[in-house]
Amino acid sequence: MKPVLFSSGIIGTGSYVPEKVITNQDLEKIVNTSDEWITSRTGIRERRIVNDEQATSDLSTIAAKRALEDAGLNAEEIDLIIVATITPDMSFPSTACIVQNNIGAVRGAAFDLEAACSGFLYALNVANQFVATGFYKNILVIGAECLSRITNWKDRRTCILFGDGAGAAVVSRVEEGYGFLSHYMGADGNGGDSLNLKAGGSRLPASMATIEQELHYIHMDGSEVFKFAVRIMASAAEEAIKRAGITKEQIDSLIPHQANIRIIKGAAKRLNLGMDKIFVNLDHYGNMSAASIPVALDEAVRSGKIRKGDNVCMVGFGGGLTWASNVLKWAVDTE
Numbered sequence: 001m002k003p004v005l006f007s008s009g010i011i012g013t014g015s016y017v018p019e020k021v022i023t024n025q026d027l028e029k030i031v032n033t034s035d036e037w038i039t040s041r042t043g044i045r046e047r048r049i050v051n052d053e054q055a056t057s058d059l060s061t062i063a064a065k066r067a068l069e070d071a072g073l074n075a076e077e078i079d080l081i082i083v084a085t086i087t088p089d090m091s092f093p094s095t096a097c098i099v100q101n102n103i104g105a106v107r108g109a110a111f112d113l114e115a116a117c118s119g120f121l122y123a124l125n126v127a128n129q130f131v132a133t134g135f136y137k138n139i140l141v142i143g144a145e146c147l148s149r150i151t152n153w154k155d156r157r158t159c160i161l162f163g164d165g166a167g168a169a170v171v172s173r174v175e176e177g178y179g180f181l182s183h184y185m186g187a188d189g190n191g192g193d194s195l196n197l198k199a200g201g202s203r204l205p206a207s208m209a210t211i212e213q214e215l216h217y218i219h220m221d222g223s224e225v226f227k228f229a230v231r232i233m234a235s236a237a238e239e240a241i242k243r244a245g246i247t248k249e250q251i252d253s254l255i256p257h258q259a260n261i262r263i264i265k266g267a268a269k270r271l272n273l274g275m276d277k278i279f280v281n282l283d284h285y286g287n288m289s290a291a292s293i294p295v296a297l298d299e300a301v302r303s304g305k306i307r308k309g310d311n312v313c314m315v316g317f318g319g320g321l322t323w324a325s326n327v328l329k330w331a332v333d334t335e
């Protein structure tokens, strides 16, 4: 993939997770589960949960300010804000508009994008198109979720998996030869039933009946999603690497969606990639859907695991079903 006019890449990252920690031992007191089961089946040890006053825009706002500071930009320099989320503050206005007001990005257009756990990578792709064509200069891309609000805390099959958080990245013009080398996105609406939230939309508006039937919570066929995830994570990463015109051996860091360590290891095996190249933080945060990849990216950058010139591959999958991946040559110094 050749940029049309300008090289575009990420020039700053930021993230925020709520202070409140829920450990596996805490969950043992709520549902019939065990730390041993959760750790061995998922790799998750704890997750962060919002307090009663916090919503997705609050998490997004903190992550956004941190990313702007890292990029050395003022909020007024932002042309567009995209928030990827399946847990917006409300149906409308968009969470992106709320963030725009919170940070004072007065010149910025703003919209939300929904592609479940693939949302942040979908949003990065959209941002890249605007910057590469010269239409916009600086775009704030946020992946943020309050999954605890749509989790059924009585369902042990799902409540052990999820957490809340937000991550952000600033997409801008970068030195030629750096930035996005490739993008890949896909969807299979035929698999939509395996991962969804049925009520609260125009098909099944909120009612006493939908609440009684617990249709406002995440519904998931875990084993179907698991099989899909291992296959698609490997093939989507391979596709982005091929489109970037490099080889697997040239990848310095892989930032995968953080759903389950067994999914990540399964994908790594298919890719024949050592775990030392793969960034994992799901033990601390669980699956934060659209926030997982940007939080992991920010932590990888800040811990010095990603350096200028590194080839970084990000890959994710999620409800829809959807998947997305990309490769970037990291464009900024991280020391």
Ligand code: ACO
Pocket: 032, 033, 034, 037, 038, 041, 042, 116, 117, 156, 157, 158, 160, 195, 218, 220, 222, 223, 225, 226, 229, 259, 260, 287, 289, 318, 319
């Ligand atoms: N504690 C103890 N036992 C449990 C728990 C639990 N928390 N959850 C399920 N079990 C039991 C099941 O009831 C089942 O018991 P049974 O054999 O007596 O019926 C047994 O453990 C095995 O259950 P499986 O579902 O086969 O367990 P599996 O190894 O597949 O792991 C898991 C389940 C972790 C959900 C896995 O399938 C998975 O990670 N799937 C992908 C999930 C995912 O990535 N989702 C993305 C969602 S992102 C989004 O868009 C919001």
